[in-house]
Amino acid sequence: MRQPIADITPETKAAEITGWVHEIRDLGGLAFYVIRDRTGIIQATIVKKKAPEAVLEAAKAVSRESVVRIAGPVKAVDKAPGGRELIPETFELIARAETPLPLDVAEKVPAELDTRLDSRYLDTRRPRIAAIFQIRSTVMHAVADLLYREGFISIQTPKVVAAATEGGTELFPIAYFEKEAFLNQSPQLYKQMMMAAGFEKVFEIGPIFRAEEHNTVRHLNEATSIDVEVSFADHEDVMALLERLMKNAYEAVFERCAPQLETLGVALDIPETPFPRITYAEAIDIAAPRIEEDLRFGDDLGTAAEKAIGEEMGSHYFVVDWPTAIKPYYAMPYENNPELCRAFDMMHPRMELSSGAQRVHLHDLLVEQIRAKGLSPESFEFYLQPFRYGMPPHAGWGLGAERVVMTMLDLANIREAVLFPRDRHRLTP
RNA sequence: GCCCAGGUAGUGUAGAGGCCUAUCAUGUCGGCCUGUCACGCCGACGACUCGGAUUCGAAUUCCGACCUGGGCGCCA
Numbered sequence A: 001m002r003q004p005i006a007d008i009t010p011e012t013k014a015a016e017i018t019g020w021v022h023e024i025r026d027l028g029g030l031a032f033y034v035i036r037d038r039t040g041i042i043q044a045t046i047v048k049k050k051a052p053e054a055v056l057e058a059a060k061a062v063s064r065e066s067v068v069r070i071a072g073p074v075k076a077v078d079k080a081p082g083g084r085e086l087i088p089e090t091f092e093l094i095a096r097a098e099t100p101l102p103l104d105v106a107e108k109v110p111a112e113l114d115t116r117l118d119s120r121y122l123d124t125r126r127p128r129i130a131a132i133f134q135i136r137s138t139v140m141h142a143v144a145d146l147l148y149r150e151g152f153i154s155i156q157t158p159k160v161v162a163a164a165t166e167g168g169t170e171l172f173p174i175a176y177f178e179k180e181a182f183l184n185q186s187p188q189l190y191k192q193m194m195m196a197a198g199f200e201k202v203f204e205i206g207p208i209f210r211a212e213e214h215n216t217v218r219h220l221n222e223a224t225s226i227d228v229e230v231s232f233a234d235h236e237d238v239m240a241l242l243e244r245l246m247k248n249a250y251e252a253v254f255e256r257c258a259p260q261l262e263t264l265g266v267a268l269d270i271p272e273t274p275f276p277r278i279t280y281a282e283a284i285d286i287a288a289p290r291i292e293e294d295l296r297f298g299d300d301l302g303t304a305a306e307k308a309i310g311e312e313m314g315s316h317y318f319v320v321d322w323p324t325a326i327k328p329y330y331a332m333p334y335e336n337n338p339e340l341c342r343a344f345d346m347m348h349p350r351m352e353l354s355s356g357a358q359r360v361h362l363h364d365l366l367v368e369q370i371r372a373k374g375l376s377p378e379s380f381e382f383y384l385q386p387f388r389y390g391m392p393p394h395a396g397w398g399l400g401a402e403r404v405v406m407t408m409l410d411l412a413n414i415r416e417a418v419l420f421p422r423d424r425h426r427l428t429p
Numbered sequence B: 001g002c003c004c005a006g007g008u009a010g011u012g013u014a015g016a017g018g019c020c021u022a023u024c025a026u027g028u029c030g031g032c033c034u035g036u037c038a039c040g041c042c043g044a045c046g047a048c049u050c051g052g053a054u055u056c057g058a059a060u061u062c063c064g065a066c067c068u069g070g071g072c073g074c075c076a
Helices: A053-061 A113-118 A127-149 A188-196 A235-256 A258-264 A280-290 A303-313 A363-372 A377-388 A401-408
Strands: A014-026 A030-037 A040-047 A067-076 A084-086 A090-095 A173-176 A179-183 A201-209 A222-231 A277-279 A317-323 A337-348 A351-358 A394-400
Touching: A030 A067, A040 A053, A040 A067, A053 A090, A127 A201, A127 A235, A127 A258, A127 A401, A188 A201, A188 A222, A188 A377, A188 A394, A222 A235, A222 A401, A235 A258, A235 A317, A235 A337, A235 A351, A235 A394, A235 A401, A277 A280, A280 A303, A280 A317, A303 A337, A303 A351, A337 A394, A351 A401, A363 A377, A394 A401
Parallel strands: A040 A084, A277 A317
Antiparallel strands: A014 A030, A014 A067, A030 A040, A067 A084, A067 A090, A173 A179, A201 A222, A222 A394, A317 A337, A337 A351, A351 A394
């Protein structure tokens, strides 16, 4: 019976393992085969004078990264990795790896990200890369878990849509029989319609598509969005939810992924809640004297400004009370000061992670704001109609899953946080 | 969309007009090696993205194409 390699201890009597040949060190009369599965590595030691002929034959035929099955007694040996080694009685070559390998899994020679992504299936055999995705899985589990615990309903909305959500960002056009269609840039409008549908608390974790020709370490053309929408809630309520969710995700990783964090050399700091809140006006005041470019009230916070404020804040924080003019039409203006709205961004010092708002739930105001952005309400009719038949007040946000993982693990490039990234140039694998 | 940088063995690199039949490492193949853990030693194999131009001579300079990385804008 196959055993996970990590389960084999110096006390284990005998074991059968199946895994990949990580390294081969043939000293002549003695050979070491380092075998790896997803749980760890173990050394199989072959003493050529004593080993069965069939073992010698199979061992000679294997190449690095071949899949093998090895069974035999386990010996406690101090000088072996993990304090134990396996003495093969049987050694079976299950699937031979061709040579040369497209990249070095044992990491003696580095590989560029581009090379790694071309052979992602080999790249992910490297323990530190596998650790990233085990942690990502834990984050996604923790996120969904918290939302279910808090009574959210998971929804799935269309990714093929007829129109833009917000204007602004570019959409990927696709052929949809005789009609024009696009890939969805955000589930925003559908989440809101589910408020009219009476679901009260919904979330969706799914892909979003942005056809921007950006070429940076923090943008993807296909990203994973963690989206929530809550009825009878204001922006403060959903900011508090976002804080709970972030803290929960960090705690889950801290508790359940200690080996992976160690592999990555990451000392995880669980962010303290509540996150500090600064207003947009304060953000401008912090950034303006620290950056070269001219920055005034009403401008978007550019990369330089974000960086300057991030250095000042030091950890996660919210920027609140944005000018209505630079936020989407669905953000609710303050009644007593409609120049500002109940929108927020949740920031990590390195970059924006989330943006959200209390939404406009009043039909006429929404139409007015759509017009004010130069968009035509007619093309949003499917979205606007629910606002005429009892739309509750509501609020929500979207959180970039890759950015959470990237900032959590201090990855240099967002592509590291995606198995098969889609960027300006990459469409395969 | 604008701007910058870059394409050399499977992988990561050296190279700045003749010293290049191209460096080093890793890898692969063969040989030696009984405690390696980046095993060691000996030998072999394997590369200048493509096209054009300049030049006696181009990996190196110039032009174009293709491919790639990054910055900005915008955003998650």
